[in-house]
Amino acid sequence: MTASSVLRGIGVSPGVAYGPAVIVRLDFPEVPDRGVPPEAVEGEVARLHEAVHHVVGSLEALRDRVAQRAGEEESRIFDAQILMVGDMEFLASVELLIRNNFLSAETAYEFKALELRSLWADSGSARLRERMADLTAIQRRVLHRLLGKPDKDENEWSSAELDEQVIIIAHELSPGLTVQLDRERVVGLISEEGTRTAHAAILAHSLGIPAVMGVSGALDRIKGGTVLLLDGQSGTILIEPSRHDLEAAKSHMARRHRLELEMDAAASEPAATPDGRVLTLMSNVDLPEEIEPAVRHGAQGVGLLRTEFLITGRATLPTEDEQTAYFQRVARAFRRHPVVIRSFDLGGDKFPAAFQAPHEANPFLGWRSIRVCLDQPEIFRPQLRAVLRAAVDRDLQLMLPLVTQVEEVTRAREMMLEEAAALARAGIPAADRVPIGAMVETPAAVLMADHLAEVCDFFSVGTNDLTQYTMAVDRGNARLADRFMPHHPAVLRQLRTVLEAGKAAGISVGICGEMASEPITVVLLMGLGFTQLSVSPPALPLVKWVIRSVQAEAADRAALTALGLRTADEVVRLLRETVASHLDIRLLDPHGALPGRGLSASFPSPTITITD
Ligand code: PEP
Numbered sequence: 001m002t003a004s005s006v007l008r009g010i011g012v013s014p015g016v017a018y019g020p021a022v023i024v025r026l027d028f029p030e031v032p033d034r035g036v037p038p039e040a041v042e043g044e045v046a047r048l049h050e051a052v053h054h055v056v057g058s059l060e061a062l063r064d065r066v067a068q069r070a071g072e073e074e075s076r077i078f079d080a081q082i083l084m085v086g087d088m089e090f091l092a093s094v095e096l097l098i099r100n101n102f103l104s105a106e107t108a109y110e111f112k113a114l115e116l117r118s119l120w121a122d123s124g125s126a127r128l129r130e131r132m133a134d135l136t137a138i139q140r141r142v143l144h145r146l147l148g149k150p151d152k153d154e155n156e157w158s159s160a161e162l163d164e165q166v167i168i169i170a171h172e173l174s175p176g177l178t179v180q181l182d183r184e185r186v187v188g189l190i191s192e193e194g195t196r197t198a199h200a201a202i203l204a205h206s207l208g209i210p211a212v213m214g215v216s217g218a219l220d221r222i223k224g225g226t227v228l229l230l231d232g233q234s235g236t237i238l239i240e241p242s243r244h245d246l247e248a249a250k251s252h253m254a255r256r257h258r259l260e261l262e263m264d265a266a267a268s269e270p271a272a273t274p275d276g277r278v279l280t281l282m283s284n285v286d287l288p289e290e291i292e293p294a295v296r297h298g299a300q301g302v303g304l305l306r307t308e309f310l311i312t313g314r315a316t317l318p319t320e321d322e323q324t325a326y327f328q329r330v331a332r333a334f335r336r337h338p339v340v341i342r343s344f345d346l347g348g349d350k351f352p353a354a355f356q357a358p359h360e361a362n363p364f365l366g367w368r369s370i371r372v373c374l375d376q377p378e379i380f381r382p383q384l385r386a387v388l389r390a391a392v393d394r395d396l397q398l399m400l401p402l403v404t405q406v407e408e409v410t411r412a413r414e415m416m417l418e419e420a421a422a423l424a425r426a427g428i429p430a431a432d433r434v435p436i437g438a439m440v441e442t443p444a445a446v447l448m449a450d451h452l453a454e455v456c457d458f459f460s461v462g463t464n465d466l467t468q469y470t471m472a473v474d475r476g477n478a479r480l481a482d483r484f485m486p487h488h489p490a491v492l493r494q495l496r497t498v499l500e501a502g503k504a505a506g507i508s509v510g511i512c513g514e515m516a517s518e519p520i521t522v523v524l525l526m527g528l529g530f531t532q533l534s535v536s537p538p539a540l541p542l543v544k545w546v547i548r549s550v551q552a553e554a555a556d557r558a559a560l561t562a563l564g565l566r567t568a569d570e571v572v573r574l575l576r577e578t579v580a581s582h583l584d585i586r587l588l589d590p591h592g593a594l595p596g597r598g599l600s601a602s603f604p605s606p607t608i609t610i611t612d
């Protein structure tokens with residue numbers, strides 16, 4: 001394997017894909033510079049509005065198709081595009097240009113479109129750059145309409161014409177193109193632009209198409225027809241893989257497939273070690289389409305229901321009714337099992353458009369999470385009411401993110417009781433309270449865990465943030481990825497402290513950070529004494545397999561040793577050895593056949609770090 005035959009980008013949708021490359025160029029159409037006589041000006045303005053109206057109609061139709069194919073929430077991506085295309089201020093500037101300079105509608109529109117694009121590109125705002133693919137897509141649609149070109153989805157390309165399974169490569173993937181891809185024919189996606197939070201990435205993930213984005217120079221390096229092997233988890237692409245690469249990937253995938261069948265069969269079996277320790281294995285749910293796989297993989301409830309998705313891609317906050325309906329839907333899916341709803345965790349790396357936050361120099365140390373909810377009752381109170389309403393006859397619980405002070409929990413509880421009383425007065429069916437827990441994800445919460453436990457009904461440890469704040473390492477900074485160490489003994493010691501405080505107070509202590517989704521680390525958590533894990537849906541089968549394969553007694557010994565070690569590397573090595581003595585450790589890495597991919601000691605940010 002030569003270095004030149006490997007490309008790397010950001011793995012945004014997991015899975016392995018193999019096939020020839022098809023290059024898709026979604027270029028802007030050629031727009032001739034065309035002036036018009038003064039008497040034609042009003043006609044051009046009317047044409048502009050007709051084109052916008054037409055595009056709004058196509059986007060609405062697309063939104064409805066997406067709602068059926070990928071889900072209601074995903075379809076809201078197109079609501080954001082509809083708002084963009086009808087932006088009054090922008091359209092007024094195009095009208096002015098038509099009138100003042102006697103230009104055709106397409107010439108004026110293209111001029112203003114380019115101006116806006118370069119403004120966004122130079123703005124330095126990650127939020128605007130992230131939405132660039134959406135802007136380009138709607139501008140292309142309007143120009144195509146004005147030029148009288150056909151208005152197929154994304155205009156000139158459709159996967160229906162493919163007669164073999166291919167991997168699509170584009171400079172930039174728009175959500176509209178991504179969502180209309182035929183999953184049977186398009187087995188992988190690559191783009192030069194984009195990150196995990198791009199709308200196209202979110203849709204690829206929802207549709208289950210492996211995808212790698214941010215691969216700079218991909219179009220120069222890969223010609224149409226070149227055979228590729230792509231790993232949507234690690235972000236690795238092999239160009240013209242050798243027979244050996246392919247055989248290794250295939251045999252790895254075959255062994256994994258056999259294991260997957262075994263794991264499927266164990267979905268309804270308990271998460272118990274061979275020597276009889278029983279754990280509760282729950283699922284994290286970030287997006288609605290994760291509900292089904294979580295149930296299918298036998299999750300015993302939801303240990304972390306991320307709610308930010310309800311806001312993402314929308315211009316307005318979700319209503320109380322919408323939230324109630326979503327919580328009821330999740331509760332119904334998990335029947336008798338508990339569902340732990342996390343209040344909005346806004347700020348930090350999550351800035352949906354509907355959340356108007358001031359610019360801050362250090363957003364992770366800023367106005368975020370529970371701080372926002374307590375300061376903005378108009379955001380928090382409807383959510384509290386929705387939880388209470390959905391909790392009638394259901395085991396719903398409320399979890400507060402980023403708690404650092406006892407008063408945050410007591411104030412949230414007061415607000416919940418106030419809302420419960422208001423609902424009762426209004427005669428609206430609702431629970432009179434739900435259990436309230438704190439996410440332990442700051443060193444302050446760990447150090448105060450004994451007192452926090454006095455005001456909490458449960459704890460859940462968020463190891464992503466706990467690692468970030470303990471190691472003083474920004475969890476989203478790629479340059480510091482090697483220094484983001486959940487296995488650092490400084491983190492492990494805190495895990496022990498939290499568990500002891502919870503045990504002393506008689507409240508449960510779960511773990512919902514990504515550490516619990518990493519199979520080798522499960523052994524450590526089990527050995528430390530955690531019996532309630534909440535993991536991402538795809539990780540459920542492997543985590544259960546590890547629990548069912550490793551003796552609890554070996555896990556206890558490993559955890560005790562780990563607590564005395566000095567470095568994260570030593571801890572990871574110890575865990576690997578412990579796991580390897582119980583099962584074929586290579587099978588824990590779903591994509592182990594591709595170079596540059598091993599079980600890592602650090603984790604990517606979860607999928608729901610969305611900015612729009
Ligand atoms: C965490 O911080 O570990 C966590 C589970 O929350 P999030 O990743 O959403 O911040």
Ligand code: MG
Binds near residue numbers: 401402441462464
């Ligand atoms: Mg967190």
